[in-house]
Amino acid sequence: MADNFKSGFIAIIGRPNVGKSTFMNKMIGQKIAIMSDKAQTTRNRIQGVLTTDDTQLVFIDTPGIHKPKHRLGDFMVKVAENTLNEVDAVLFMVNAKEGYGKGDQYILDRLQQVKRPVFLVINKIDLVHPDALLPLIDHYKDKCDFEEIIPISALQGSNLTHLVDELKKHIPEGPQYYPEDHVTDQPERFIISELIREKVLAFTREEVPHSIAVVLENMEERPSNTVFIQATIVTERHTQKGIIIGKQGTMLKNIGKKARSDIEALLGSKVYLDLWVKVREDWRNRQSQLHEFGFRSDEY
Known part of the structure; x- marks a missing residue:
């Protein structure tokens, strides 16, 4: 280490859909945060690690801050806001094509209380003159x-x-928190479930995307270097x-x-992916269901 x-x-x-997950994946050179053209894709904090000879930057991709409509939304906003108090710098990302919006002012009001360097990052400049x-x-x-x-x-x-x-100019001298080959702190099972959820977002219509969760039921290595994965797509109706x-x-075959x-x-x-679909009515407003699916606000 240098x-x-x-x-x-x-x-x-x-705000949702400004390109935070795309930015994270580009920075570390590997997909760990799912990407979608539908807002509010990210639900948990996802850490991506960029390590160079003299620096380690740990990027925290937070859920888009928005006006919550259910308990899951409350959880997502709490995760994003709590993150501001734990970091060395903040990137406030906006969408160049959409410009300033109401949701930006909500975030700016909170950034006034942040005692860390705040950078305004104007993303998607390829979409505007x-x-x-x-x-x-x-x-x-x-x-x-x-x-800046x-x-x-x-x-x-x-x-x-x-x-x-x-x-690099604004972060302190410190230890290398993760090994050089680490790109995220998220477990493999979490990333796999997110990749499945990404495909549901990509293929389904407007009424479906935000009412789904993906639960990995079983994952085991089998002969011939094949990994068997059984997962359940949970929806509300x-x-x-x-x-x-x-x-x-x-549709399920295409998603799979x-x-x-x-x-x-x-x-x-090689992967053998076995997908099932189950209904859990109104799961986004049920605390027990949120905990079961890994959304625990008390951890943040």
């Missing part, structure tokens, strides 16, 4: 005492090196179950096929 090694924790915060950036920067710059305003494209990787260089299964099971491909890439093994 002399004067630096390490720090960086929270990524912003360069001339549109200056008015957007002018609009935000006086709303908070930002350490950095436009990026997480999808294309634009300006990410500059962002890392700036973060029988009509949603029908949509996920699809006519003659075609795409998920299996990503899981095999993650594990480096």
